[in-house]
Amino acid sequence: MANLTAKTAKAMARELYGYELSDESAEEVASAAGAMVTRARRLGNLDLSGVQPPFGYPTLLAEAERIRKRG
Amino acid sequence: MANPSPLLDFDVAALSQKLRAKEISPVELTQAYLDRIEAVDERIISYITVTAEAARTMARAAEKEITAGRWRGPFHGVPIGLKDLCYTKGILTTGGSKILGEFVPNRDSTVWTRLSEAGAVLLGKLNLHEFAYGASTDNPHWGTCRNPYDLDRIPGGSSGGSGAAIVARTAAATIGTDTGGSIRIPAACCGCVGLKQTWSRVSRYGVMPLSDSLDHTGPITRTARDAALMLNVIAGYDPNDATSSREPVPDYTSRLGGDLKGMRVGVIRELNSGVSEPVARAFTAALKQLGALGAAVEEVSIPSFVEGSLVTMVVLMAEALEFHEHWIRERPGDYGADVRSLIETSMTITAVNYIRAQRERNLMLAEALAALQDHAVLLAPSQATAAPRIGDRSYDMIANMVRFTGPFNATGQPVVSIPTGLSGEGLPLSMQIIGKPFDELTVLHVADAYERARGPLPLPKI
Numbered sequence: 001m002a003n004l005t006a007k008t009a010k011a012m013a014r015e016l017y018g019y020e021l022s023d024e025s026a027e028e029v030a031s032a033a034g035a036m037v038t039r040a041r042r043l044g045n046l047d048l049s050g051v052q053p054p055f056g057y058p059t060l061l062a063e064a065e066r067i068r069k070r071g
Numbered sequence: 072m073a074n075p076s077p078l079l080d081f082d083v084a085a086l087s088q089k090l091r092a093k094e095i096s097p098v099e100l101t102q103a104y105l106d107r108i109e110a111v112d113e114r115i116i117s118y119i120t121v122t123a124e125a126a127r128t129m130a131r132a133a134e135k136e137i138t139a140g141r142w143r144g145p146f147h148g149v150p151i152g153l154k155d156l157c158y159t160k161g162i163l164t165t166g167g168s169k170i171l172g173e174f175v176p177n178r179d180s181t182v183w184t185r186l187s188e189a190g191a192v193l194l195g196k197l198n199l200h201e202f203a204y205g206a207s208t209d210n211p212h213w214g215t216c217r218n219p220y221d222l223d224r225i226p227g228g229s230s231g232g233s234g235a236a237i238v239a240r241t242a243a244a245t246i247g248t249d250t251g252g253s254i255r256i257p258a259a260c261c262g263c264v265g266l267k268q269t270w271s272r273v274s275r276y277g278v279m280p281l282s283d284s285l286d287h288t289g290p291i292t293r294t295a296r297d298a299a300l301m302l303n304v305i306a307g308y309d310p311n312d313a314t315s316s317r318e319p320v321p322d323y324t325s326r327l328g329g330d331l332k333g334m335r336v337g338v339i340r341e342l343n344s345g346v347s348e349p350v351a352r353a354f355t356a357a358l359k360q361l362g363a364l365g366a367a368v369e370e371v372s373i374p375s376f377v378e379g380s381l382v383t384m385v386v387l388m389a390e391a392l393e394f395h396e397h398w399i400r401e402r403p404g405d406y407g408a409d410v411r412s413l414i415e416t417s418m419t420i421t422a423v424n425y426i427r428a429q430r431e432r433n434l435m436l437a438e439a440l441a442a443l444q445d446h447a448v449l450l451a452p453s454q455a456t457a458a459p460r461i462g463d464r465s466y467d468m469i470a471n472m473v474r475f476t477g478p479f480n481a482t483g484q485p486v487v488s489i490p491t492g493l494s495g496e497g498l499p500l501s502m503q504i505i506g507k508p509f510d511e512l513t514v515l516h517v518a519d520a521y522e523r524a525r526g527p528l529p530l531p532k533i
Contacts, residue, residue, distance in 0.1 A: 016421050044397060055284040055429075057271045057316065057483055061508055064436035064482075 002037040004030040075110070076103035079240040083297040086243060087145035090137060097137065097148030101130035101192050104150040108194065108241045111533045114222060116214040117236040119155045120163050121195040126150065129192040136190070145300045147190030152242035154230050155196035156203055157288070158277035159183055166279050167199040167229075169212045169405045170398055180277025181309045182246055182288055189304045194242055198232030203248055203281045204391060204410045205229055206256050206468045209461055211407040217461070218260055219531040220498055224458040227260030227472075229253040233291045234261035238531055244301055247291045250281045251383055252476025254289050255488035255503065259453035262490045262499025262528055264518070265291045266298040269508045270483030271316040273302075274309030282390035284429070285383065285480040295487065295518035299323035302511060318509050326516040332365030334447045336517070339505075341376040342451035342475055349494040354452050357491040357502050360524050361450075361517070371442040371449065375435045379478030380469055382435065385420055385428035386481070392417035436482040440507070448517050449505040451475055453488045457498035475503065485511045487518045490528055499528070 006026035013019040013029070021029060078100050081089065089095040105123050112118055133148035155165050158176035165171050179187070187193070198216045200208045208216040208231025216231040218224040219239040226235040230247025234257025237245060247254040249267040258265025266289050273288050280286055290301035302323045309315045338358065346354070358368050392399075392414055399406070399414050406414070442449060455471040479486045486505045494500055504521075506514035 016419065017423075053283055055314075057269075057314065057508075060432060060436060060483065063433045064440055067433055067437035068440045 002034045002041075004034040004037070006030045009033060075107055075240060078103040079107055081243075082293045083145060083149055083244050083300055084294070086149055087147070087300070090148045091142050093137065097130040097133040097192060098127070100148065101126050101150050101194070104194055104241065104243070111239055112241055114217065114533065115219055115235050115239050115241070116198055116216045117232040117239060117241050118152065118195045119165055119167070119198050119213045119232070122162060122193055125162070126192050126194050133190050133192060143188070143190035144304070145189075146186060146304055148192060149190075149243050150192045150194045151186060152194050152197045152233065152236050152245045153183055154199050154233050154245070154247050156199060156248055156279045157183055157246060159193065159196065162196065164196065165213065167201045167203070167210050167213060170402055172212065176277070178277060181274035181311060182278065182305050185305050186246075197230070197236055197242075197245060200229035200231065200253075201407045201410045202279070202395070203229040203250060203253055204413055206252065206472050207461070208232065208257070215461060218458050219533055220262065221458070221496075223460055224498070225260060225461050227257035227458060230257045230291060234258055234263055234265065237261065237263040237291055237293055239533055240530075244293070244297055245291045246305075247289065248278060248281075249287045249289060249476075249480065250285045251380075251387055251473045251480055254287070254291055255453055255476045255486060256472050258291055258488040259490075259501035260458035260499065262493070262501070263291060263293055264295055264298050264490075264522075265289075265488040266302065266511070266515075267479065267486045268302060268306065268511050269316070269485045271314050272318070272485070272509065272511070273305050274307075274312040274315045276309055276311035280390075280394055282387040284390060285387055287480070295489065295515050295522050296324060296327055298487065299327060299515045299519075316509070321512060323511055323515055326512045327519045329516070329520065330364045331361060331517060331520050334366045334517070335445060336361060336366045336368055337371035337442050337446035337449045338368065339376065339442075339449050339451045340370050340372045341374065342478075345455055345470070345474075346452050347456045350452050350454070350456060350500050353491040353494075353500040354502055357521065357525075358450070361521060364520050364524055369446070371446060373435070373438045373442055375431065375438050376478045378431070379435060379481060380474045382428045382431045383473065383477035383481045384469065385424055386432070388413065388417040389420045389425045392420070432481045435478060436484070439482050439484060439505075443507050447506075447513050451503045451505065453501035453503050457494045457496065457500055479503070479505060484508055485514050487514050489518050489522060491525070493528060
């Protein structure tokens with residue numbers, strides 16, 4: 001399992017989000033995040049080659065046009 | 072050294088007529104290009120792999136068909152190069168990397184399938200910045216590609232080999248890819264035409280990704296007409312690429328010719344600053360030329376473009392990391408230092424910032440569409456300066472290059488980079504012509520009109 005320490009969790013929250021985790025929260029976050037990162041690594045084992053993410057250019061066009069008309 | 076064959080002087084439009092009329096043999100033409108590659112490419116390094124025997128075989132097949140009256144179209148018998156990011160079945164496809172240094176695909180990219188079916192002759196696979204992740208094509212694994220106008224300068228990137236091959240005359244036309252500027256930057260550095268068409272207009276099947284939602288595959292050619300001819304072949308829906316558009320494919324040469332009377336064009340204020348004196352002078356002269364052709368040249372503002380390159384880079388870097396994650400963990404030392412650094416930096420991009428950048432793309436396109444309500448096309452310089460020197464670590468590629476090109480990867484609009492002249496040092500300078508999504512017809516019409524009025528530029532002496 002990914003072994004995040006409370007110290008690492010605090011540093012990530014502070015540096016990436018400007019957020020100060022309490023010591024108690026940092027312990028909980030480290031444990032939960034460690035579990036989630038470990039599980040998320042399984043996504044890397046899926047064969048996703050050639051599978052496109054659901055980013056649609058028609059959606060981008062439609063949303064841009066909606067915003068443009070909104071003014 | 073023998074003088075280059077006069078056959079190399081013809082662009083694709085001229086070649087297609089002469090090949091069809093049997094005034095030129097595809098075999099003779101292909102050999103002329105292979106001889107040119109042998110004569111100069113040791114100094115330019117535009118190619119990673121030259122497929123000489125395959126090219127001769129394709130040329131002989133083209134000659135047989137044309138002689139029998141079975142002409143396939145403007146690219147029949149025309150020698151081209153493909154960026155080595157595009158799969159070619161049975162032919163080494165490295166991505167410009169060490170990691171894929173021995174990779175031979177078992178399938179073709181759709182761009183090559185379509186060009187092959189159109190009768191094109193493959194001269195080889197063109198050099199690029201490693202994994203398309205950079206703008207210099209200073210490739211540590213396959214050789215430093217050099218600018219034919221000045222061998223001490225970069226050809227731009229990441230499709231540097233594609234751009235260099237056009238002006239060095241080692242290919243009649245080439246394919247590149249563009250994620251943050253990688254067709255337009257080499258076109259600008261090397262003094263040729265680079266077309267990044269609308270996102271999804273050309274299939275990306277069989278082209279190694281850098282950033283899924285920003286990648287484009289498109290032509291780098293001598294002229295706007297050649298770019299239109301190539302787009303005719305490669306554009307269109309592909310069932311192998313679900314993101315490819317079902318928009319009908321017009322004849323992209325149908326609006327070439329004529330002037331720009333009655334047309335309003337908008338210069339993007341936010342991209343028309345922070346450029347060198349030669350770029351500014353050439354851009355101003357180009358605007359005057361467009362005015363002389365009948366266009367009303369005005370200024371427009373797209374405020375979101377101030378952070379346009381940041382939006383592009385956040386999306387690009389996060390998506391590139393997703394593709395490279397297992398290799399960076401397993402083989403970090405097999406990356407070039409600059410690419411490894413970019414991938415490592417990507418590890419600090421948060422999901423929240425990525426989503427915000429994706430949202431901002433909507434706003435950028437909305438503002439661009441608003442400007443295009445009253446203007447047929449928009450205009451901007453292609454980059455801040457002429458090509459920098461190879462190895463100049465002080466040169467800021469983001470500020471000087473991606474700042475101008477990146478916003479249009481985020482919006483997916485069609486853009487052509489077209490030369491505006493040479494600097495006092497004899498280096499190419501260029502501008503971008505930007506259109507509405509799927510309006511390549513107007514973009515190419517303006518580019519072609521300007522190009523004919525500008526006249527030919529001196530070629531490099533190699």
